Amino acid sequence: DVKVTQSSRYLVKRTGEKVFLECVQDMDHENMFWYRQDPGLGLRLIYFSYDVKMKEKGDIPEGYSVSREKKERFSLILESASTNQTSMYLCASSPRTGPRAFFGQGTRLTVV
């Protein structure tokens, strides 16, 4: 069974901390994505990656960066966490030809 695994289900961090969210997929997918989900705003794309060491900004990249050193792993970095980054973060992967994306279980991040 295909799997996208996010390193934490729940995370509480302090304002100003550097936060790392890790995501690993076992499907040899080329594409990987980071979304955040907020009530009434749906799923908003933060960053995505087509290949190792490649990254593209999504719709809301401010305050975030990403790293993809290996094909199976895509990391989201909050450089200096702020309370408005409290959210549900979702990682996804898809094959180069699409169309279906597979999601991880999500990380509920609270910044206090």
Add this chain to the structure above:
Amino acid sequence: DQQVKQNSPSLSVQEGRISILNCDYTNSMFDYFLWYKKYPAEGPTFLISISSIKDKNEDGRFTVFLNKSAKHLSLHIVPSQPGDSAVYFCAAISLKGNNRLAFGKGNQVVVIP
């Protein structure tokens, strides 16, 4: 600018009846349309998809209808079950473009036993 729109944020339906979720899009270059289901504190799971060259796709209790001229699709769930209570996201993708899914804001469905 939102390319995929889901109006009527929430829907309540009696168990056994039909649930109909609607989705509108603006980009005529989309190749595929997908529906995802999401429970609280879990990631979205794929439900059903339809190619832009088709007008209907059915999988068990779930049917998706596509009206390209109206840039509109709908998801029908028949019969609705309590386990269908979730948030449903409509998504679309252009495989000739940047291969990223554009999502709507979601519809909350509550199925009343």
